[in-house]
Amino acid sequence: MDADAIIIGAGACGLMCAVQAGYLGKKVVILEKGSKAGAKILISGGGRCNYTNLFASDEQFISGNKHFTKSAFTQWTVADTVSFFETYGIRGKEKTLGQLFPEEQNAKAIVDMFTGLCDDFGQEIRCDADVTDVIRGEDQYTVLYQRNGKEYRLTAPKIVIATGGLPIPKMGATDFALRFARKQGLNIVETAPALVPLTITGKDEDWYAQLSGNSVFVEISNERISFEENILFTHWGLSGPAVLQISSYWRAGESININLLPHEEIADLIEEERTYNGKTLLSTLLNRYFAKKFTDALGKFLPLGKTVASLTKSEMETIHSTIHLFKVKPAGDKGYDKAEVMRGGIDTAELSSKTLESKKLPGIYFGGECVDVTGWLGGYNFQWAWACGFVIAQGI
Structure with missing residues (x-):
């Protein structure tokens, strides 16, 4: 021996x-x-x-x-x-x-x-x-x-x-x-x-790529689990601690939900702002919580140029779903290399x-x-x- x-x-x-x-x-x-x-x-x-x-x-x-x-x-x-x-x-x-x-x-x-x-x-x-x-x-x-x-x-x-x-x-x-x-x-x-970045392709690819380098604290979840940590936008999709965590529970073809303001309720923030100053633009309000580049990117989904006082019920629903129920369907992951x-x-x-x-x-x-x-x-x-x-x- x-x-x-x-x-x-x-x-x-x-x-x-x-x-x-x-x-x-x-x-x-x-x-x-x-x-x-x-x-x-x-x-x-x-x-x-x-x-x-x-x-x-x-x-x-x-x-x-x-x-x-x-x-x-x-x-x-x-x-x-x-x-x-x-x-x-x-x-x-x-x-x-x-x-x-x-x-x-x-x-x-x-x-x-x-x-x-x-x-x-x-x-x-x-x-x-x-x-x-x-x-x-x-x-x-x-x-x-x-x-x-x-x-x-x-x-x-x-x-x-x-x-x-x-x-x-x-x-x-x-x-x-x-x-x-x-x-x-x-x-x-x-x-x-596992613990791997996720990729985004197709019609939304450019939207994610333009935000490359931006980090946002979120709650990320699927039907199995949720995590509160930062996500990082990249030129090919999403990374950062929250994404790495959820990746271990993600399966191909599934969607992931992202709450962009996990400790706030956007409808309450808008209502408070209406009481204080209804002429505040939605973009101005969001800039208090996000980097300007990220707020501007949300303009693809939200009426950033409207005042909080002029937002309609339909627009409020869109704002809520975008901020608290942002849905992502990854194309795949970055593989064993990453x-x-x-x-x-x-x-x-x-x-x-x-x-x-x-x-x-x-x-x-x-x-x-x-x-x-x-x-x-x-x-x-x-x-x-x-x-x-x-x-x-x-x-x-």
């Missing part, structure tokens, strides 16, 4: 698993396809790394089994994450909505912390190692991989597959976990880009929720993004990865 376990993937889950295994005196070898460990960690949060969320619970995750994450999050809590990072000098600072970033350091410091701990524990990280197959023996597994044009093999009784999902192929994203699981007869929940995570993955019914070990393949563990567990934007997916790494380390 070459190690107690072989970890495939040096991302958040794989690195945490290696460190936690080190605490337990277990020897692991990490095989990483890319040229460096933690590549996706390094680009997260604009290089700052939103490494957890203070409000993380099983409620902020999409999965075929909404209760699947409970066991992992009981074993490794947000408080455990905060304490773990603080132990190694990385103190968190809350930005918004519970998002925790390093107070003084950046994403590189987090990766350096993990790789340094791996060195301390004697855990080996082999980069540029492209795993081609995992072969099952009587009491061990053999991992075949290519490195620098040569073929290698490693053996261990336990294998951890933490290769992530399909987003950002240029960062080394791979479908190895899904291919291996399918080959072994495990069920895969249909995958799709997605932050993958929705779907290895069916949770195939895994033990307590250990993340495969029920059909004893000694094989799956963790992180390749599993059918997808968190909201804002540090939730990192919390899932850390919890997976801890839980798996207990069993390998």
Whole structure:
């Protein structure tokens, strides 16, 4: 045997698993396809790394089994994450909505912390190692991989597959976990880009494009869920936190509702203004709540040049529906190149929720993004990865 376990993937889950295994005196070898460990960690949060969320619970995750994450999050809590990072000098600072970033350091410091701990524990990280197959023996597994044009093999009784999902192929994203699981007869929940910008085409394309760069605080919703955050207009459609959030719950062909003034009622604002000064133009009133460029763009739908006193009942209905019930029907999304995570993955019914070990393949563990567990934007997916790494380390 070459190690107690072989970890495939040096991302958040794989690195945490290696460190936690080190605490337990277990020897692991990490095989990483890319040229460096933690590549996706390094680009997260604009290089700052939103490494957890203070409000993380099983409620902020999409999965075929909404209760699947409970066991992992009981074993490794947000408080455990905060304490773990603080132990190694990385103190968190809350930005918004519970998002925790390093107070003084950046994403590189987090990766350096993990790789340094791996060195301390004697855990080996082999980069540029492209795993081609995992072969099952009587009491061990053999991992075949290519490195620098040569073929290698490693053996261990336990294998951890933490290769992530399909987003950002240029960062080394791979479908190895899904291919291996399918080959072994495990069920895969249909995958799709998540936390991803949405595109607009057709007759409305130019209207969105002219607003490129404008950001508006909204309530965005569909039949499943709603979020209050900013949307960002782009030359190809919509992005920003609110859109990324709703994208995980959006399906092709569906419409999305946007309330452009979630904490106000436009009819009440107009009525108040009529009482104060009926000669105020509708455009003047809207400019108090929106950037002028956005108000001007609303002129496609609204009688901006009319005074509030002269608005008809029909016009008031149009204003209400435009401001509070703005409907968008995206043409699609920007795909895995721009997605932050993958929705779907290895069916949770195939895994033990307590250990993340495969029920059909004893000694094989799956963790992180390749599993059918997808968190909201804002540090939730990192919390899932850390919890997976801890839980798996207990069993390998």
